[in-house]
Amino acid sequence: MANAWKSLTALGQDTAQVVAIGPYQISERFDVALASLAVRRGQNAAFAMAAQTAGVPLPPASSFAAGEVFSAFWVTPEMWFIEADFASHQDITAHLKPLFGDTASITEQTDAWVRFDVAGTGLAALFERLTNIDLVSLPDGFASRTVIEHLGVYLIKRSATEVVLYGPRSSALGLLHALQVTAKSII
């Protein structure tokens, strides 16, 4: 079936790439399904109920929340991006729609983005050269859209040593390039 289809990562490879520069490890993630989940007008209560039963966390503004099957980060008022394991949720919207029915608008986002997990010590020194987000002073679980070298990306601070980036898939190479040259300049 669909698995007969050969997929290419955003970097144009068969498998996800990992780049190590000094203390930094930049890993492309290719195993996460993504969908946008938005409340339909006037459905907030039912929507919240559905989310609770389905175990879909609905974190407040500027934050990320991990869950059993589904994790989520806030995108815009009344809209979240929902993460799930790709292998089991290739068609993530097909999983979510029955759970929310008419209370939500749900849209496939998986392949709109390239995801890089950036790990290592001294992430602040790296990211202060990439975005205007004040990484050190922000709590773990902080999630926000920001800009890196003209590219709009979502940044999630998972911990002091791990940052998740979602960037536009069509510019995956450019985003990686920006991460690499900057990392090289400070090691």
Place this chain on the structure above:
Amino acid sequence: MIINHPILGPRDAQEFVYLGDANLMGRPDGMTAGIEAFHDYLYNRDNPAGAHRELWYHEQGDRSWLVVTRNTVTHEILKVEMARDVARAGGRSK
């Protein structure tokens, strides 16, 4: 400039796209208002030297449209509101 987003807190104005005078929220109804009304709505401006209510869109952020009250002489920002709330308060609906 720094815009103190009602939901997200201080954000660099670089993340925003500027539209202009917040009076643009007061779009007349096309089925009742005529060319004159639309002309005044779309083209004429108070353009004050001082406090100015204006529309900013957080394009590289949370996609919210904001109404920012800003002094056009000092650039001091006096107030920031969610445009949707202001629009509803102003009686806009569907």
Place this chain on the structure above:
Amino acid sequence: MSQSNRISGGQIDRKTSLQFTFDGRSYVGHAGDTLASALLANGVRLMGRSFKYHRPRGPLSSGSEEPNALVHLRTGARQEPNTRATVAELFDGLHATSQNAWPSLKFDAMSINDKLNSFLTAGFYYKTFMWPAAFWEKVYEPIIRRAAGLGALTKDEDPDEYDKGFIHCDLLIIGAGPAGLMAALMAGRAGARVVLADEDFRMGGRLNAETFEVGGVAGADWASAVVAELAATPNVRLMNRTTIVGAFDHGIYSAVERVSDHLSVPAAGKPRQTLWRIYSKRAILAGGATERPIAFENNDRPGVMLAGALRAYANRWGVAVGDRVAMFTNNDDGLRTARDLLAKGVDVAAVIDSRQGGDLLPGIRHLQGAQVIDSSGRLGLKSVTVRLADGKTETISCTALGVSGGWNPNVNITSHHRSRPEWRDDIAAFVPGTGGPAGLSSAGAASGAMSTHGALATGQAQALAALADLGFAAKADELPRAEDTPIVISPLWFVHEGKGRAWIDQQNDVTVKDVKLAHQENFIAVEHLKRYTTLGMATDQGKTGNVLGIAIMAELTGQSIPATGTTIYRPPYTPVAMGALAGRSRGKDFKPFRLTPSHQWAAEQGAIFVEVGNWLRTQWVPKAGETTWRQSVDREVLATRRSIGICDVTTLGKIDIQGTDAGAFLDKVYANTFSTLAVGKCRYGLMLREDGIVFDDGTTARMGTHEFVMTTTTANAVTVFRHLEYCRQVLWPDMDVQIISTTEAWAQFSVAGPNARSLLQKIVDQDISDAAFPYMGAGNITIGGLRGRLFRISFSGELAYEIAVPTRYGDAMIRKLMAAGAEFDAIVYGTEALGVMRIEKGHVAGGELNGQSTALNMGLGKMVSKKKDSIGMVLSQREGMNRDEGYRLVGVRPVDPTGSISAGSHFMEIGAPVDLASDGGWLTSKVYSPHLGCDIALGYLKAGDQKIGRKMRAVNFLTKTDTLVEIVSPHFFDPQGERLRG
């Protein structure tokens, strides 16, 4: 003469010797030297030539205010013109040359200008060079331009990298002198996030150049100790070699960190400089003060410098600028230099003190009530002529003269928001005025507190005030003991005696005479003075000269200095390399690339790519034997119309629109109606701006009762999305509509041509026969089990579909399509063939969607529904946009099929003269149609709809082509559209 002028002491590392060359001659200096201090140590005073008169010049200062000692640093592509020798850190192998001098620094041909100075007064060029009129560009200006500039720029690409970054802090402290260090100490101990930035490579500011003590130890040692404590404080960030160059809104400051300028070449991967945007909640300017000269005749000779600089060279760098020095001062600070030099064993010839009375300096010839009225020494000071108190003149031989006219607080940053400095008589200087950048206060000499104690006290006080604002608890510590000498000055701006020139702005050669002339000609407003004489417009922005100029004008007009006013300083504080401001956005990294899902495959096929916005799209795919792009494009068009052509259309914007009001919402944003569209169908939509001009177009499909997928043009994907957000949040906030972009989530391919269905049916799991999937049908499908979308829409006019799969499968999809299409000789076509086919069909695109055209202009007037309110509907009805003689979209073809036409040509009536009246409109887009075997074009023609069948001219004056054309319907090909319904 190796380091002939090096004396004892200073903060240089004598164990580390550094080789360097200046004008081809090699010298030795030490680590901790600047280029200027090292040259002075080697007895070199002559370092440059002035801009206008090419006067020989040496350093006036020991810092970034330097107007004279500008050199050409480094070699090859790293050459760096106009570099201040006074702040250039010495490194081993440094290579510097003088500039603005030919054939040599010592014998400069252009110094003829100096002889002609009486002709080259301020603004002389405004009064002449006007006859004959033609001569300005041909004769006069070329001569003037040849003399322009100081240093020359290499035309090679700058090989160094530049980086950028963001720093967030509670408190930014600008300057690490006593005031800045004290403030940082307070704030650091209180736990605030502090950034302490200083332009110097060594922190301590003036303490490094002075001999007095702080807290019982040498000032420089106190500074080192404080810096050490701060370095050990995690919440304090020390940034030396970092200049705060600009103050912007809401606490944002720009800073340039010279990461590698003290090295011969940056380390691999390291930037030369980094531009920091510092986001601060509060800031303290502790930038110190700059000494100003006194203007007297020939006060610009090498060896004549600011007294404080003379002192700094001796105390910090262990350099005696001259073997025999004199002072000229109007205040006590000039005396301090004499004392310090004497203590260092330098021969102090005399102190010429313009003031009467007061204590005499012990052990020094202290001439009170005296003035320097002239000097001698063409390439370096030999002597000064002094008018003594008793009226006699005396010539005093000396090779260095220290001049002190008082100190100007460095208010520059405080006026970046156009606040004007305020005058203080007690210190005879401008101090920061009100209305400066919000959150910025000033301390130390920058605030007018001129003593070391004053610096420490105000530094502490301003830190406490800022900490209180920021909510940090802190209390005043006891201040370390330090000198608190009051300013004792009686202003003297220029020596009135003498017929010669007395320099104010040394780099631009602005003299007292020029100010007098400006006054005489009524250029009295300070802005007029500045612009007429070019005072303060040199690379130092008048740091040493401006106040002098204003004071002299005040004296001439009889007004007070504050009444005369002040020009304001503009960012940057010191000049900034363009590379630092551009950072990494240069070359191919100027803007990000966006690659389509089939890019890799297309590259394998040898596709030619073209920039479409940030996207790279296939323009055409040459096949073996094709020598011109036209051959490839013609083949792609013919093959598509004959059988099948495939094109990656992922770049088109795709916006998912859901919600119970989605249909009604689309009725508002589109000029035509969508609420009535059936599920499983698409419709072409026309979007207007509120002013009734066409904004964008595209097909929108109804995938479910409350689910639509909108497509936009590639160019407008972002702006349309922004517009939709505006409509749903601001204009109709209660509509139940949710939107999200899915442009990149789906790899979408157009499959066009008579055999398109046959190909797709091979791979699509569902029945897509005409009955099951009619024209303008849309739906979710599966392809070998993979979920996808199918839209039966056509831009090419052929039976065509757009098929989409999740982007990660885009590469597999194009390969699958080509494999399945092999039996039909399917080909891939690029944007050129796409353009040919859409023009053959008369579809509007870029050239017609120009932001200036209405639906009526495009022949789509009927699409604007008046039955409902939609954006742009009302204003599209304005009379000027509905005139019969207005532009209409037409088709154009040359009467002679071999004739060529070009886009951008204008329509003209046969035999019409070349003038505005004969301008009938223009050709918007042109292609060669392999079907019609001739050029065809679309165009906007005045009253074009009434001119179908008419013969006109398509004139392109730029290519000198004038072609007879026939005006035809824009639908060149299959006007009935039978093929796409096939």
Place this chain on the structure above:
Amino acid sequence: MRYSGFRVIAEALTGHKGWKPVWRDPAPQAEYDYIIVGGGGHGLATAYYLAKEFKQARIAVLEKGYLGGGNVGRNTTIIRSNYLLEGNEPFYEFSLKLWEGLEQDFNYNAMVSQRGIINLIHTDAQRDAFTRRGNGMILNGADAEMLNRDQVRALYPFLNFDNARFPIKGALMQRRGGTVRHDAVAWGYARGADMRGVDLIQNCEVTGMRIENGRIRGVETSRGFIGAKKVGVAVAGSSSKVMAHAGMRLPIESHVLQAFVSEGLKPFINGVMTFGAGHFYVSQSDKGGLVFGGDIDGYNSYAQRGNLPVIEDVAEGGMALMPAIGRARLLRTWGGIMDMSMDGSPIIDKTHVEGLYFNGGWCYGGFKATPASGWCFAHLLAKDEPHKTATAYRFDRFLKGLMIDEKGQGAQPNLH
């Protein structure tokens, strides 16, 4: 006094004693036939042509600060007539022709220098658009040429031809375009007007307008009431503020445009260049500084200063176009207030108040327009009818749907 090379030599030999003030500082009279509000380039040019070409007298120019202190003293000094639309091109070509004889006309060397301007082309669509423009220019009697990549390279070999994100494919060139010494324009017009009896009154701010039954009677100023039969307002940047005294709301917003100058460098850029793939244009002054700029900051502002993002954006454009300027240093930035109109084109028109006339909405095209703006405004003031090259610059074009939108951006001033 007349300026000439001989005079300069004579004065040089006699110690420059003979130079007279370039203008008087007269006290305002009780009433004038014409009051021009605004002593910037356009106001001074208007007064000059009113007196010289239209033989009018009793004229005063009221300036709240110093003469030439407006945008005429804060711009990038470019002159050109490479406009696209019918409503604009004849006017700007008229202006360029006036520039060409200006110095002899007002006996002041403003260094009008026609070293050529090129608009770089990076896409075929741009070439088509510039071809349309170039042909329109020629139809209006202006000059235009299309250069190919090699011709551009011959002119400026150091541009980024080999590693560019957006390759240079050619350029539209107007050889008659160039630069002018901006301050000298204000001073030349001021001197010429003063010599013809115009009262130039500095430090005189208009604080109100006296309007009686629909007719202007004069203006209230910081130096008292001054009567006038006709009042012409030319205060671009502050138009909304001044016209509010007459109860008018304008189709104009005030925005900040930053401009930039580098340290003095030996000449290497002869003409004017605009980068078609970023926001950057540049020329090099006779003093050696690179004079350049880019986009407006984009928000309403009267602050006369801008912010960092635009400075960076402009530098990025500059580096992308000319990789050699990395080590050239930015010396000074400044900001001017632009009258940004709703279609990017100016207004020279009567108002609903009899005797009150308006000149503004110049966006950032005002400097090059100075001579024609002054001439056409003087024409309107003197004859009560628009000059033939300025008939499109009416207030009511928005109501009638006759916008002159060169950029095709619609009613959003910060996009023009």
